[in-house]
Amino acid sequence: GAGVSQTPSNKVTEKGKYVELRCDPISGHTALYWYRQSLGQGPEFLIYFQGTGAADDSGLPNDRFFAVRPEGSVSTLKIQRTERGDSAVYLCASSTDPRGEQFFGPGTRLTVL
Amino acid sequence: QQQVKQSPQSLIVQKGGISIINCAYENTAFDYFPWYQQFPGKGPALLIAIRPDVSEKKEGRFTISFNKSAKQFSLHIMDSQPGDSATYFCAAKSGNQFYFGTGTSLTVIP
Numbered sequence: 001g002a003g004v005s006q007t008p009s010n011k012v013t014e015k016g017k018y019v020e021l022r023c024d025p026i027s028g029h030t031a032l033y034w035y036r037q038s039l040g041q042g043p044e045f046l047i048y049f050q051g052t053g054a055a056d057d058s059g060l061p062n063d064r065f066f067a068v069r070p071e072g073s074v075s076t077l078k079i080q081r082t083e084r085g086d087s088a089v090y091l092c093a094s095s096t097d098p099r100g101e102q103f104f105g106p107g108t109r110l111t112v113l
Numbered sequence: 114q115q116q117v118k119q120s121p122q123s124l125i126v127q128k129g130g131i132s133i134i135n136c137a138y139e140n141t142a143f144d145y146f147p148w149y150q151q152f153p154g155k156g157p158a159l160l161i162a163i164r165p166d167v168s169e170k171k172e173g174r175f176t177i178s179f180n181k182s183a184k185q186f187s188l189h190i191m192d193s194q195p196g197d198s199a200t201y202f203c204a205a206k207s208g209n210q211f212y213f214g215t216g217t218s219l220t221v222i223p
Contacts, residue, residue, distance in 0.1 A: 042202045056209040
């Protein structure tokens with residue numbers, strides 16, 4: 001079956017602009033995670049959804065970052081007033097439940113010029 | 114502060130050799146320790162995982178050794194193959210959060 005998909009695969013934007021990154025989890029997976037991976041580093045936790053609600057958003061670096069999952073399936077990570085330091089690969093993962101194996105998408109490479 | 118410390122940063126092994134990657138942690142609340150394999154341009158994929166109530170888990174050529182008292186765990190890849198060349202991440206889970214190591218770039222020379 002289809003895995004986790006993320007769009008776009010690449011996004012180039014200018015400093016100060018707003019961006020939206022989309023994640024389509026595996027069908028039926030109730031848990032969804034967003035991570036940020038900087039070059040040469042491991043994924044860094046941003047936010048976790050269980051169903052429609054953000055069960056843990058403690059990893060969001062500041063209030064420029066926001067994520068939604070209105071129907072408990074697709075999720076959108078929103079970044080306002082982008083900064084060059086936001087440049088990274090943003091990964092999404094889903095699982096059947098919080099204790100289940102996480103399946104990662106291919107990521108969106110965000111470049112802020 | 115890095116919650117999970119991983120070493121080495123890079124590793125070169127001959128085909129057929131054993132690859133060993135080590136991780137250490139401090140937080141005793143961690144209750145799940147997975148290893149992920151990542152190829153360029155792809156997301157990480159779960160390789161093998163262990164819970165702290167066992168000291169070793171083996172799946173095919175991949176083995177996790179877990180030392181709870183030392184707060185260390187390691188990945189052993191037996192009979193390493195060129196197709197194993199990738200970046201490997203250890204991770205540890207507490208509550209809803211996964212904490213990843215900084216990764217090890219493994220190159221297996223034919």
